[in-house]
Amino acid sequence: MTTVDRRYDLSHQEFIEKYQNTGTPVILENATDAWGRDKMFTPDFFRKNFGDRTTTFATEQYSISEILDLTEKSTLENPAPYPVKFNILKQLPELLSYFDPLHMNLCTPNWLKAKALKNKLSNGMDLHIGGVGNAYEIHKDTYHVHAWLIQLYGEKEIIVFPREQQELMYPGKSGLLASRSPINIMNPDYEKYPNFKNATPIKSIIKAGEVFYIPSGVWHTTKAYGQNISTIMDQMNSTNFKAWRNDVYSYKAYYDKKRAMIDYLAASCICAGCKIADKIGIKIE
Numbered sequence: 244m245t246t247v248d249r250r251y252d253l254s255h256q257e258f259i260e261k262y263q264n265t266g267t268p269v270i271l272e273n274a275t276d277a278w279g280r281d282k283m284f285t286p287d288f289f290r291k292n293f294g295d296r297t298t299t300f301a302t303e304q305y306s307i308s309e310i311l312d313l314t315e316k317s318t319l320e321n322p323a324p325y326p327v328k329f330n331i332l333k334q335l336p337e338l339l340s341y342f343d344p345l346h347m348n349l350c351t352p353n354w355l356k357a358k359a360l361k362n363k364l365s366n367g368m369d370l371h372i373g374g375v376g377n378a379y380e381i382h383k384d385t386y387h388v389h390a391w392l393i394q395l396y397g398e399k400e401i402i403v404f405p406r407e408q409q410e411l412m413y414p415g416k417s418g419l420l421a422s423r424s425p426i427n428i429m430n431p432d433y434e435k436y437p438n439f440k441n442a443t444p445i446k447s448i449i450k451a452g453e454v455f456y457i458p459s460g461v462w463h464t465t466k467a468y469g470q471n472i473s474t475i476m477d478q479m480n481s482t483n484f485k486a487w488r489n490d491v492y493s494y495k496a497y498y499d500k501k502r503a504m505i506d507y508l509a510a511s512c513i514c515a516g517c518k519i520a521d522k523i524g525i526k527i528e
């Protein structure tokens with residue numbers, strides 16, 4: 244993989260066969276057409292409807308309006324705080340009615356939508372507002388979910404790394420740290436992390452309305468060159484449930500082995516139920 248495919252009008256079946264089953268990233272140029280909300284999610288829209296909603300980041304409280312002001316003025320030398328996360332399901336639930344159908348006819352089946360998992364584990368949906376100079380950490384997603392990065396406003400650079408380059412990221416030894424890199428993408432310290440020089444990041448810029456599908460286990464990060472707003476939706480189904488279930492166990496086992504075993508068994512039962520639902524055509528979305 245040296246570039247990420249850009250696809251327009253990709254069918255669900257081809258998405259599954261060509262991208263989800265093979266663990267290949269893809270940009271879905273018009274996936275959000277399913278919502279019929281073209282160019283709706285502007286900073287003004289968020290200011291007007293949700294401006295006073297607040298969240299906490301590094302012990303500071305910020306409202307959506309404040310973050311919009313800060314990201315508008317953000318510079319390379321003096322970047323806005325990032326990533327200030329607003330949990331859509333908890334802090335802006337009304338926004339969900341604009342994202343209908345949430346799965347855009349592509350992000351399905353999604354076993355994370357099973358009732359038994361509601362508000363549990365990696366089931367959040369974060370809103371990210373960024374500006375010039377903002378970048379994310381280099382990581383792969385916890386719980387090995389597939390991630391759907393949905394660009395709502397402006398542009399963002401998404402950087403993915405070929406799977407075989409995991410060791411070049413200098414991941415931590417175990418638990419959550421094993422999916423995090425200490426390298427700063429804006430200014431990599433090649434003396435400390437010389438092997439990162441051999442990494443071959445694959446860069447794409449997505450714009451409002453486009454979706455970047457990041458398959459389970461793919462290392463990635465982002466950079467912003469202007470004000471932008473996006474959200475992330477997680478997906479788990481037959482293609483990644485084993486890795487998801489292993490993470491359910493191992494993150495918990497770090498604190499409590501017995502509890503971890505119970506959660507592992509519960510996760511197994513839920514997945515078995517979802518698998519049957521898929522087989523007989525009951526939709527979990």
Ligand SMILES: O=C(O)CCC(=O)C(=O)O
Pocket residue numbers: 326369371378379384390392463464465473475
């Ligand atoms: O939107 C971004 O900057 C990256 C988000 C991301 O990768 C994540 O939430 O896991």
Ligand SMILES: [Fe+2]
Pocket residue numbers: 382383384390463
């Ligand atoms: Fe991520």
